Amino acid sequence: xxxKKKRIVFLAVLFTxxxxxxxxxxxxxxxEGYLSPKYSVAWGIIALPFILWGMASIQxxxxxxxxxxxxxxxxxxxIFVISSLKIPSVTGSCSHMTGTGLGAILFGPAPVAVLGLxxxxxxxxxxxxxxxxxxxxxTFSMAIAGPFLSFIVYKICKKCSVPQKISVxxxxxxxxxxxxxxxxxQLAVAYPSQNGGVMASAMKFLGVFAPTQLPLAVIEGILxxxxxxxxxxYAAPEMNMIQFTKEEA
Amino acid sequence: xxxxxxxxxxxxxxITVLLIAFPLxxxxxxxxxxxxxxxxxxxxxxxxxYEPWFTPVFESFLGGDLPGEIESLLFCLQTGIGVGIxxxxxxxxxxxxxxxxxx
Numbered sequence: 001x002x003x004k005k006k007r008i009v010f011l012a013v014l015f016t017x018x019x020x021x022x023x024x025x026x027x028x029x030x031x032e033g034y035l036s037p038k039y040s041v042a043w044g045i046i047a048l049p050f051i052l053w054g055m056a057s058i059q060x061x062x063x064x065x066x067x068x069x070x071x072x073x074x075x076x077x078x079i080f081v082i083s084s085l086k087i088p089s090v091t092g093s094c095s096h097m098t099g100t101g102l103g104a105i106l107f108g109p110a111p112v113a114v115l116g117l118x119x120x121x122x123x124x125x126x127x128x129x130x131x132x133x134x135x136x137x138x139t140f141s142m143a144i145a146g147p148f149l150s151f152i153v154y155k156i157c158k159k160c161s162v163p164q165k166i167s168v169x170x171x172x173x174x175x176x177x178x179x180x181x182x183x184x185x186q187l188a189v190a191y192p193s194q195n196g197g198v199m200a201s202a203m204k205f206l207g208v209f210a211p212t213q214l215p216l217a218v219i220e221g222i223l224x225x226x227x228x229x230x231x232x233x234y235a236a237p238e239m240n241m242i243q244f245t246k247e248e249a
Numbered sequence: 250x251x252x253x254x255x256x257x258x259x260x261x262x263x264i265t266v267l268l269i270a271f272p273l274x275x276x277x278x279x280x281x282x283x284x285x286x287x288x289x290x291x292x293x294x295x296x297x298x299y300e301p302w303f304t305p306v307f308e309s310f311l312g313g314d315l316p317g318e319i320e321s322l323l324f325c326l327q328t329g330i331g332v333g334i335x336x337x338x339x340x341x342x343x344x345x346x347x348x349x350x351x352x
Contacts, residue, residue, distance in 0.1 A: 034292060074338050081331035084324055088272045165257070191292055208291050215268050222261045227335075229258060233250045234342035 029120065029138040030187060032131025039190050044136030047113075050144045054113035061111065061242075071231070071238050075103035076115045078227060083119055087219065089212040097220040098179050101172030102227060104147035105154050106244055116143020141182035150175030168228050173221035180209045 035043070061068050082099030089095060103112040120138050124130045130138045150171040157167030188202035231239060 070338055074335055077331045077334035077338075079331075081328055081335065084327040084331065087269055090272045090276070092272070092276045187292070205291055215272075219265050219268055222265050226258050226261055229250075229254050230339065231342075233254065234339065234346050236346075238342075 029123070029130030029142070030134040030183060032124070033133060034131075035134050035137055035186075035190050037133070039186075040133045040136060042136075043134075043140055043186070047136045047139040047144060050110070050113045051117055051139070054110040054117075057108070057110040058114060061107070065241055067238065068241060071106060071235070071242060072103075072111065072115075074231075075106055075112070076118070078102045079115055079119055082220065082223065083123075087216050089215050091212045093212055095209075095212045095216055097216050097223075098142050098146055098176050099220065100142060100147045100179075101150045101168075101175045101220065101224045104150040104175060105168060105171055105224070105228070106242060109144070109147040109151045112147040113139070113143045116147070119143075137186045138183075141186060142179050145182045146175040146179035149178040165225050165229070168225050169221040172224035173217045176217035176220045177210075177213060180213045181206065184209055 058072070061072070079099040079102075082097045084096070086094040086096050098116075100112050100116055103115055117135075117139050120130055120135060120142065124132050124135050124138075153174050154167050154171035157170060158164075162170075184202050184205035185198075187205045188198045191201055192198045193201040193204065
């Protein structure tokens, strides 16, 4: 192992160990013990290939150019900051954002699956937030489904030559909302309503999450746009390295 | 940074602050609890009473809930570390650009 690689590994371990002592209990993820073992295992199996794919893609990216670590670390840090802020919403309850949009726009969805998993793992182990048993389900909604949608939305916007800032906003905004839609569906599949089945139940859960999350998704979109503007202004060489092209003004 | 971008950022930040502050002032009686609590309530509504079959590892380790103040301490720590990394990298980028532009 090269010295440089060693250092990166050490930093990564330090980073994760720090977050391993970080209890918080806020909204959004499926609560510990609220999915029966059957569903817990199933979601874990669904999430696993994405995680492996993400690890491989991070490895490939760093082999190609170790300097990419800076932007990757910043995307990870963005998720940590954004998902640690509980924001009051119009419904009178608090929730927090996902922050996964930035990474998905910059690197594509695969690496974000790993970044998201790290956040969720630590929240789950030490906090009453999310959970070990619901880790698979939460990873799927926040670290896989959300970023995937963000990525697709961004690509589509780019194809249709939507202005870049608006594309970034839409990608982060919709990714955040989509995370909650998936969470609602996951809960609904586990708890179908007696009259009306899964769909009725999904609407009910969505009714709880959606109004709270809508203004927060707007905020997430805005913050992602701001950080993209800042990165394009000051980190142009790094952005070129990952082929993130600046819009011709 | 271009003037246009600066204005955009200022406006966006203002909108963000307003979005966050508005509910606080508009809903004076609200509790602002977490929406996952609302989620658990919904599960009970659909399922009848529900007992989670697994308790959070850290809580069972402590033998109870984590004290609120400690929780907010760790919260701040998480935010602080995240902001630290972002600010450190951003600061380096900004300085680098300044030196490059000069030479």
